[in-house]
Amino acid sequence: MSRAIELREVSKRFGDAYAVRRVSLTVEPGEFLVLLGPSGCGKSTVLRMIAGLEDITEGELFLGGEPASDVLPRERDIAMVFQNFALYPSMTTRENIGFPLRLRDPSTNHEHQVRATARMLAIEDLLERLPAQMSGGERQRVAMGRAISRRPSVFLLDEPLSSLDAKLRSHLRAEIARIVAELGVTTVYVTHDQAEAMSLGDRVAVMRDGVLQQASAPRDLYARPANVFVAAFVGTPRINLLEGVVNAPLDGPMALDLGRQRLRLPQPLTTDHQLLRIQQGRPVIVGLRPEAVRIGPPSQARPGEAALGGVVEHVEYLGHEVLVHLNTGSRRAVVPDLESSRPAADGGAVRSARRPWLDRALHRVSSLAAAREPGPAARRASVPGPVPGAGPGPAPGPARGSVPGSIPGSVPGAVPGSIPPERRTTAAGDLVLRSGPEHRVRVGGHIPLLVDLARLYVFDHTGMRICPAPDQMPVLHT
Numbered sequence: 012m013s014r015a016i017e018l019r020e021v022s023k024r025f026g027d028a029y030a031v032r033r034v035s036l037t038v039e040p041g042e043f044l045v046l047l048g049p050s051g052c053g054k055s056t057v058l059r060m061i062a063g064l065e066d067i068t069e070g071e072l073f074l075g076g077e078p079a080s081d082v083l084p085r086e087r088d089i090a091m092v093f094q095n096f097a098l099y100p101s102m103t104t105r106e107n108i109g110f111p112l113r114l115r116d117p118s119t120n121h122e123h124q125v126r127a128t129a130r131m132l133a134i135e136d137l138l139e140r141l142p143a144q145m146s147g148g149e150r151q152r153v154a155m156g157r158a159i160s161r162r163p164s165v166f167l168l169d170e171p172l173s174s175l176d177a178k179l180r181s182h183l184r185a186e187i188a189r190i191v192a193e194l195g196v197t198t199v200y201v202t203h204d205q206a207e208a209m210s211l212g213d214r215v216a217v218m219r220d221g222v223l224q225q226a227s228a229p230r231d232l233y234a235r236p237a238n239v240f241v242a243a244f245v246g247t248p249r250i251n252l253l254e255g256v257v258n259a260p261l262d263g264p265m266a267l268d269l270g271r272q273r274l275r276l277p278q279p280l281t282t283d284h285q286l287l288r289i290q291q292g293r294p295v296i297v298g299l300r301p302e303a304v305r306i307g308p309p310s311q312a313r314p315g316e317a318a319l320g321g322v323v324e325h326v327e328y329l330g331h332e333v334l335v336h337l338n339t340g341s342r343r344a345v346v347p348d349l350e351s352s353r354p355a356a357d358g359g360a361v362r363s364a365r366r367p368w369l370d371r372a373l374h375r376v377s378s379l380a381a382a383r384e385p386g387p388a389a390r391r392a393s394v395p396g397p398v399p400g401a402g403p404g405p406a407p408g409p410a411r412g413s414v415p416g417s418i419p420g421s422v423p424g425a426v427p428g429s430i431p432p433e434r435r436t437t438a439a440g441d442l443v444l445r446s447g448p449e450h451r452v453r454v455g456g457h458i459p460l461l462v463d464l465a466r467l468y469v470f471d472h473t474g475m476r477i478c479p480a481p482d483q484m485p486v487l488h489t
């Protein structure tokens with residue numbers, strides 16, 4: 012039987028420092044949830060609270076719908092496997108796997124169950140070996156065998172593969188997915204490896220600084236990251252994040268100014284792009300995944316593509332694909348601490364962080380619509396004249412050779428103060444694109460680029476995603 016796990020506003024404090032802050036999360040029976048985040052973000056602490064190895068400072072834990080915060084660890088029917096799970100050195104694999112079964116029921120012969128577990132883990136031929144006679148990967152399988160032999164209702168794995176080499180890891184990863192699916196047991200798996208998380212989890216919960224950022228199916232996490240941190244943490248190569256300014260004149264096409272170039276949004280504007288209008292004149296972070304940009308001249312632009320240009324700074328040949336590092340004259344936005352990860356007093360981090368922005372944004376939409384003229388912010392922040400390097404017209408591409416080889420100091424029209432100067436980087440290569448090996452590019456060459464604006468992400472200055480529009484929108488009062 013598998014059970015649901017529910018964390019309600021759970022926090023953990025060590026001394027004065029919060030390791031986990033107000034995490035609310037439900038893992039459905041039989042679900043495989045991966046906790047993902049950088050080192051020290053609180054993943055293991057969440058796992059240890061579920062197991063009962065750490066007390067919960069605030070909030071409540073429910074197992075199978077029953078309050079469980081005060082239930083003793085051994086009464087939680089939970090099995091846990093750690094990174095360096097210790098096996099009993101003097102016991103064979105058979106004895107190690109059978110040990111929890113003997114503890115529970117010493118009078119019964121458990122050989123059948125031990126064999127079934129060993130078969131599932133493909134370690135039947137290791138049953139007579141001692142831990143010292145096995146490799147790291149084999150020992151880790153035995154450790155898993157010992158954890159699952161008594162068929163727990165919840166299975167917790169804390170970086171179980173991190174001490175293994177890459178090949179073995181990817182092999183065991185597939186094995187774990189298979190075994191857990193076969194067992195149908197509710198599983199929480201901790202890792203800092205985004206590829207591991209994306210390949211294993213039914214859902215992935217991303218944590219940062221003790222705060223849950225987003226919990227979504229891997230596909231949704233990649234396609235609709237709630238904020239710039241999630242966008243940057245998930246995906247290899249990392250999403251390109253550029254400092255931009257929304258340029259939305261009431262009488263002309265909308266664009267995103269990216270330093271020395273301008274990304275014109277195709278007409279008619281999509282709903283998501285229309286919503287960007289309320290950011291007129293404001294600094295934003297523009298996100299482009301490497302596959303959203305391709306090499307091609309403006310004349311080959313498909314509907315929904317906009318032209319840019321770049322100077323090749325570096326080329327990585329990976330065999331099946333090529334990663335081209337370019338200088339487009341923009342500034343790379345740096346992720347850490349862009350948004351507050353602390354939850355507000357009235358709710359979870361992601362939800363509560365969204366609301367004030369949405370309220371403000373929608374208030375601006377209402378007032379702009381009512382006034383039917385540019386608001387003061389719009390007048391103040393409209394970009395004075397064309398951005399150098401961007402051509403006029405509805406679908407301009409930068410004139411050939413217009414992209415400079417070096418980047419000038421400041422972004423024209425940028426509203427100062429959104430991203431402090433100390434967090435800015437003057438890009439040596441601000442954009443990476445993924446290309447097929449058929450494109451031959453040389454370092455130093457200017458190449459024309461086409462950006463698929465259907466795959467454009469825009470984050471506001473706090474780091475929250477504003478394009479595509481957030482999933483939860485308050486009702487717009489007209």
Ligand SMILES: Nc1ncnc2c1ncn2[C@@H]1O[C@H](COP(=O)(O)OP(=O)(O)OP(=O)(O)O)[C@@H](O)[C@H]1O
Pocket residue numbers: 025029030048049050051052053054055056057203
């Ligand atoms: N027993 C403890 N006493 C004091 N601080 C602790 C204790 N355990 C964890 N912490 C702190 O709590 C924070 C979260 O730790 P935790 O081990 O949960 O992070 P993690 O995301 O699992 O990191 P890693 O991937 O490196 O294991 C860290 O800052 C850590 O130093």
